[in-house]
Amino acid sequence: MTQGLLEAPPKRGPVTDRPNGPVGPPPPPTGGGDGPDREPSPRRPVLDNIQLAVLFLIGGEVMFFAALIAALFVTRLGQPLWPPPHQPRLPVGVTGVNTLVLLASSVMMARAVGALARGEESRLVKRLAATAGLGALFLLVQGYEWARLIGFGLTVSAGTYGATFYTLIGAHAAHVFGALVWLSVTLVLASHGRFAHGRTAPVKACAMFWHFVVGLWPILYVAVYLL
Amino acid sequence: MSATSATAHAHVEPAGHHELGFVRTYMFSTDHKMIARQFLFLGLSMMIIGGLLALVVRWELAWPETPVPGLGMILTETGGILEPSQYNMAFTMHATIMIFFVIMPILAGAFGNFCIPLMIGARDMAFPFLNMLSFWVAAVAGVLMLAGFFVPGGHAAAGWTSYAPLSAVPEYTGTNWGQNLWCISLFVLGISSMMGAINYITTIINMRAPGMKLFRMPLVVWSLFITAILLLLALPVLTSGVAMLLFDRTLGTSWFKPSGGGEPLLWQHLFWYFGHPEVYILILPAMGIASEILPVFCRKPIFGYHAMAFSMIAIAFLSWVVYGHHMFVSGMNPALGMAFTVTTMIIAVPSAIKTFNWLGTLWGARIQFTVPMLNALAFVSMFVIGGLSGIFMASTPVDIYIQDTYFIVAHIHYVVFGGSIFGAFAAIYYWFPKMFGRMTNTVLGHLHFWPTFVFFNLTFFPMHIIGVGGQMRRIYNPMQYEFLQHQQHWNVFITMSALALGLGQIPFVINFFWSLFAGKKAPLNPWNANTLEWTAASPPPHLNWGPTLPTVYRGPYEYSSPESRDDWLPQTAPPVTAAGARRH
Numbered sequence: 001m002t003q004g005l006l007e008a009p010p011k012r013g014p015v016t017d018r019p020n021g022p023v024g025p026p027p028p029p030t031g032g033g034d035g036p037d038r039e040p041s042p043r044r045p046v047l048d049n050i051q052l053a054v055l056f057l058i059g060g061e062v063m064f065f066a067a068l069i070a071a072l073f074v075t076r077l078g079q080p081l082w083p084p085p086h087q088p089r090l091p092v093g094v095t096g097v098n099t100l101v102l103l104a105s106s107v108m109m110a111r112a113v114g115a116l117a118r119g120e121e122s123r124l125v126k127r128l129a130a131t132a133g134l135g136a137l138f139l140l141v142q143g144y145e146w147a148r149l150i151g152f153g154l155t156v157s158a159g160t161y162g163a164t165f166y167t168l169i170g171a172h173a174a175h176v177f178g179a180l181v182w183l184s185v186t187l188v189l190a191s192h193g194r195f196a197h198g199r200t201a202p203v204k205a206c207a208m209f210w211h212f213v214v215g216l217w218p219i220l221y222v223a224v225y226l227l
Numbered sequence: 228m229s230a231t232s233a234t235a236h237a238h239v240e241p242a243g244h245h246e247l248g249f250v251r252t253y254m255f256s257t258d259h260k261m262i263a264r265q266f267l268f269l270g271l272s273m274m275i276i277g278g279l280l281a282l283v284v285r286w287e288l289a290w291p292e293t294p295v296p297g298l299g300m301i302l303t304e305t306g307g308i309l310e311p312s313q314y315n316m317a318f319t320m321h322a323t324i325m326i327f328f329v330i331m332p333i334l335a336g337a338f339g340n341f342c343i344p345l346m347i348g349a350r351d352m353a354f355p356f357l358n359m360l361s362f363w364v365a366a367v368a369g370v371l372m373l374a375g376f377f378v379p380g381g382h383a384a385a386g387w388t389s390y391a392p393l394s395a396v397p398e399y400t401g402t403n404w405g406q407n408l409w410c411i412s413l414f415v416l417g418i419s420s421m422m423g424a425i426n427y428i429t430t431i432i433n434m435r436a437p438g439m440k441l442f443r444m445p446l447v448v449w450s451l452f453i454t455a456i457l458l459l460l461a462l463p464v465l466t467s468g469v470a471m472l473l474f475d476r477t478l479g480t481s482w483f484k485p486s487g488g489g490e491p492l493l494w495q496h497l498f499w500y501f502g503h504p505e506v507y508i509l510i511l512p513a514m515g516i517a518s519e520i521l522p523v524f525c526r527k528p529i530f531g532y533h534a535m536a537f538s539m540i541a542i543a544f545l546s547w548v549v550y551g552h553h554m555f556v557s558g559m560n561p562a563l564g565m566a567f568t569v570t571t572m573i574i575a576v577p578s579a580i581k582t583f584n585w586l587g588t589l590w591g592a593r594i595q596f597t598v599p600m601l602n603a604l605a606f607v608s609m610f611v612i613g614g615l616s617g618i619f620m621a622s623t624p625v626d627i628y629i630q631d632t633y634f635i636v637a638h639i640h641y642v643v644f645g646g647s648i649f650g651a652f653a654a655i656y657y658w659f660p661k662m663f664g665r666m667t668n669t670v671l672g673h674l675h676f677w678p679t680f681v682f683f684n685l686t687f688f689p690m691h692i693i694g695v696g697g698q699m700r701r702i703y704n705p706m707q708y709e710f711l712q713h714q715q716h717w718n719v720f721i722t723m724s725a726l727a728l729g730l731g732q733i734p735f736v737i738n739f740f741w742s743l744f745a746g747k748k749a750p751l752n753p754w755n756a757n758t759l760e761w762t763a764a765s766p767p768p769h770l771n772w773g774p775t776l777p778t779v780y781r782g783p784y785e786y787s788s789p790e791s792r793d794d795w796l797p798q799t800a801p802p803v804t805a806a807g808a809r810r811h
Contacts, residue, residue, distance in 0.1 A: 045432070049353040049354070049429050049433050049434075052428075052432060052433060053354065053425045053426070053429045056424070056425045056428050056429065056459055057421070057425055059459060059460060060421050060424070060425070060459045060460060060462070061463065063459075063460045063461070063463040064463035064466060064467050065467075066464075067463065067464040067467040067468065067497055068467050070496075070497075071467070071471060071493055071497065074490050074493045074496075075482065075488070075490060075493070078488065078489075078490050079488060084488075156474070156478050156479065156480055157478060157480060159481070159487060159488060160480075160481055160482075160489060162480075163474065163480035163481060163482060163487075166480075167470075167471065167474060167480065171467075171470075
């Protein structure tokens with residue numbers, strides 16, 4: 001009784017005059033995407049909703065920064081000399097040390113998540129605070145260096161060198177700031193014991209984004225400062 | 228964070244327990260169905276603005292430099308005659324509004340929100356609050372975009388593609404804040420799309436009902452899943468592009484200005500790297516909608532379910548490597564142009580697989596020509612025309628001749644109007660009973676469909692002819708070129724058809740609002756469809772189902788199955804054992 005594809009279905013609308021009950025064993029699955037015949041079980045997600053969401057958020061952010069980095073390379077390939085003459089040089093040394101500060105924050109974040117896994121709440125709070133402190137220090141040093149560069153005459157409208165620098169590094173700084181706000185909220189919640197009973201996903205999600213923001217920095221440092 | 232995950236899994240109460248005020252129910256609702264309706268109203272009201280702008284453009288082309296009826300009230304100093312700069316503004320904003328504020332909100336916003344949780348058996352999105360935020364951020368973007376009409380200098384006038392340096396230097400188009408607001412609005416819309424896309428993807432991966440395996444998902448959910456991934460990865464590229472454009476215009480950077488050492492071609496690369504996936508963002512949901520509606524009204528399983536899903540995945544991958552076909556005349560290396568020609572030809576293969584599968588579904592079926600089915604059939608046939616003209620322009624020798632002519636305009640309208648808008652109409656007629664709990668009027672539906680279908684073709688098909696005849700897009704007055712004067716009668720014909728097409732939408736508006744308040748009450752499952760949304764009440768209450776979620780036992784398209792007495796077999800029907808009795 002399996003219907004061929006070229007045969008028209010028997011009748012339009014609900015059919016009521018077919019023999020009651022099924023006809024023989026169920027047919028093999030057709031084009032309906034049916035799988036083996038077994039009782040469906042409730043879903044057990046591999047990743048919690050929020051972690052999954054942050055993973056995809058990172059995917060989108062990667063495209064955002066990929067576009068900016070591509071734009072940087074296109075721009076500098078159009079210039080005869082890079083960095084252009086008569087422009088202040090970027091503070092490679094200070095920023096290199098600052099890179100280490102940011103990387104240390106990521107290590108601290110990983111240790112905070114470790115403390116969370118072992119249920120050591122006071123350590124979690126301390127290490128989250130240390131992460132936030134290192135992140136804030138990074139931003140402060142960046143801001144100080146920006147102020148000095150503007151003082152030296154490297155402004156956003158002074159040419160492509162300033163424009164690429166401020167756009168890329170500014171976009172990253174905005175992300176560090178956003179991650180810092182998120183981390184601060186997580187820190188406040190952690191200090192109120194909100195992650196005490198195995199509800200670890202929000203902290204892990206925050207950590208994922210933090211690691212992304214930190215991991216992005218060395219790429220930008222090499223692309224903007226060193227190359 | 229805590230609020231969202233609480234709604235997602237913890238205590239789920241039966242519907243009707245939440246007494247919320249007007250503001251929480253109709254404005255700042257976190258219910259995916261209300262957000263879907265909000266997106267639908269946003270899209271439909273913007274469609275009126277975008278449509279009127281199109282008619283203004285058409286009037287100018289048919290009867291150049293004559294007063295546009297009704298515009299005399301707005302353009303008092305010229306008595307309704309459009310100036311060239313205003314003409315530029317009209318076509319720029321027609322395209323921008325239609326793409327970003329009509330098709331994306333209706334297809335991805337409204338039907339993404341409505342269909343995903345209901346069709347995978349979830350009570351709501353993974354992040355209901357983020358969902359609400361994504362609508363209101365989109366609404367802010369819409370307000371910013373409309374605000375551009377009221378600033379001195381007028382709205383953006385550099386085309387919807389905003390090619391630099393035309394768009395990067397205010398003096399070139401004479402618009403200052405219009406173009407800035409255009410950039411800001413799209414930046415804000417990019418954030419909204421990110422929020423929506425992340426929500427859709429997370430919901431589809433994590434929140435499916437028991438038994439709803441990936442390959443038991445309805446194809447419209449597959450299409451929205453892939454659309455969300457494309458949105459997530461494509462929109463950030465546009466976001467960074469418009470940010471750079473805005474910096475060029477306001478802060479004095481020179482990303483795209485050659486005078487300061489910038490590279491205008493960079494804008495084209497960034498724009499089209501986003502722009503081509505965007506084309507598939509506009510068409511994939513409509514493909515899913517057609518794949519959903521065709522089996523229901525053919526009473527047959529979809530032909531090649533897996534092929535349909537995999538061809539959409541293939542389209543999504545290929546959409547990243549074809550964008551250069553928009554830039555054949557930008558001076559790119561001919562070898563690179565050749566590569567883009569080849570990839571573009573390859574992307575026709577999965578599209579053709581889909582088309583032949585639709586035809587296979589229709590083949591030999593006793594088709595029920597309901598209003599949603601007619602619109603879905605219009606989608607399939609018009610998409611074929613639009614797709615075929617796309618293959619012409621994929622090959623560089625043809626494209627260099629027809630680049631920036633009305634042939635391109637005809638192609639994009641066959642794909643985006645003939646494809647996406649007919650898909651949107653099909654979806655509105657098909658899900659209206661579930662969305663609003665009332666049936667639409669069939670007579671008015673036919674009165675809307677047939678004029679739309681006929682006048683759509685009369686409007687856009689002749690554009691192929693005048694395009695090959697040499698009429699370029701975005702010109703103010705075709706009569707100023709001697710070689711175009713002999714085909715001016717086509718422009719008059721197209722404009723008359725376009726006016727009729729516009730009038731043809733009046734039955735839709737009447738039908739929509741009349742049915743909303745006075746339509747016949749919709750039964751649970753008016754189309755005898757298999758998918759899960761038809762097991763919920765019409766309209767579904769908050770949290771969609773009662774205490775228990777539906778359990779899925781089978782694929783979505785088991786129509787006319789010998790397993791059942793009826794010609795439909797819901798996804799929730801348990802399998803039949805050999806003894807002949809249903810389990811449970």
